[in-house]
Amino acid sequence: MRLVFAGTPEPAVPSLRRLAASHHDVAAVITRRDAPLGRKRVLTPSPVAAAADELGLGVIKADRLDAEASERIAALRPDLGVIVAYGGLVREPLLSTPAHGWINLHFSLLPRWRGAAPVQHALIAGDDRTGVSVFHLVPELDAGDLLAVRAHHVPSAATAGELLALLADDGAQLLADVVDAIAAGTATAAPQRGEATYAGKLGDDDGRVRWDEAQPAVLGRIRGVTPEPGAHTTIEGSRLKILAVGLPPADAPGLDPGVIVQHGRAVLAGTATDPIALETVQPAGRGAMRAADWWRGLRVTTLRAGS
Incomplete structure (x- = not known):
């Protein structure tokens, strides 16, 4: 054809x-x-x-x-x-x-x-x-x-x-x-069946991490907006892009939503349930880096991310 x-x-x-x-x-x-x-x-x-x-x-x-x-x-x-x-x-x-x-x-x-x-x-x-x-x-x-x-x-x-x-x-x-x-001439077609749901174009706010959601929802949002429009949160008024995340180690402590700490080699961020592990981030005005390197440069013991 x-x-x-x-x-x-x-x-x-x-x-x-x-x-x-x-x-x-x-x-x-x-x-x-x-x-x-x-x-x-x-x-x-x-x-x-x-x-x-x-x-x-x-x-x-x-x-x-x-x-x-x-x-x-x-x-x-x-x-x-x-x-x-x-x-x-x-x-x-x-x-x-x-x-x-x-x-x-x-x-x-x-x-x-x-x-x-x-x-x-x-x-x-x-x-x-x-x-x-x-x-x-x-x-x-x-x-x-x-x-x-x-x-x-x-x-x-x-x-x-x-x-x-x-x-x-x-x-x-x-x-x-x-x-x-x-x-x-062998193609066959059938009507769609089931409830229709709609997937509108995503905007910047869709990439804003809602730390007060449960861990699966936080992980799903971050992965769903990667690479576009990109996941982000705020740290002391500055935007932090979150490029890659993972599950925390088995002995991870419980954390309040948005609280960020280092636990062993992992940088953890709290959600409404279990924390997530931040793996790659990008601070404002800088390039992408390992979350552990970003955290080491901050010289703090705990931070709270904005929602």
């Missing part, structure tokens, strides 16, 4: 590479425009744009699939549209332009966690099971009939970035299988 592929961030790249290596024709890649990155705000192509250029594929850069972009896509006469984390909506008449419509790879077990940040919300909520879903795109958000689903156990210590990378690789194969099935 003749495909158009829409995607922007790194998790969409494995799907693009898998389809580009297939016997299907990727007629064009749609991605968002170059964005300023880093301290110097250098205009940088999206990961999907960079991969498409490497693969020798034509690229349409558009932040919105407006009339101009839709006309360019329609002129390609695609058989199928494929979208993976593009970052924009596909509306009519573009939704009906490909002969087989559009399909979407989503990083959750739909209808749980429809929306922009399913992996992050799954970790924050403490889900022990997630997966990938391929579905027909419809006007309602992530609500189309399911073409394929594959479940995964959530690794106990995984961050959102690590879990998303795992799902992106596995989802690429599932997506390619669905494209093959549509081409062969």
Whole structure:
């Protein structure tokens, strides 16, 4: 089939590479425009744009699939549209332009966690099971009939970035299988079943650690917002980024919420239940460092983090 592929961030790249290596024709890649990155705000192509250029594929850069972009896509006469984390909506008449419509790879077990940040919300909520879903795109958000689903156990210590990378690789194969099935006329679809939950885009406040929550909830939030938007707390009025955490040693003392102490080689922070171990932190204006090194430089015996 003749495909158009829409995607922007790194998790969409494995799907693009898998389809580009297939016997299907990727007629064009749609991605968002170059964005300023880093301290110097250098205009940088999206990961999907960079991969498409490497693969020798034509690229349409558009932040919105407006009339101009839709006309360019329609002129390609695609058989199928494929979208993976593009970052924009596909509306009519573009939704009906490909002969087989559009399909979407989503990083959750739909209808749980429809929306922009399913992996992050799954970790924050403490889900022990997630997966990938391929579905027909419809006007309602992530609500189309399911073409394929594959479940995964959530690794106990995984961050959102690590879990998303795992799902992106596995989802690429599932997506390619669905494209093959549509081409062969053997694809089947079924309505989504169960209660829908929603995973809105995360903001800076979502990364603020709530020390008065139980240990599993604190760990889930920190891992769910890593690497973006990032976990943080305040120490004596200054922001401390929390980059990596773990479970405390078996003999860890009980601590009040937000109280930070050193216990042996571990730097511990109290929650509403058991403490957590701080492993890597980044104080304001400094680089990332081991929590033990940060603590040694403070020359204190105890601190209290803000909520």
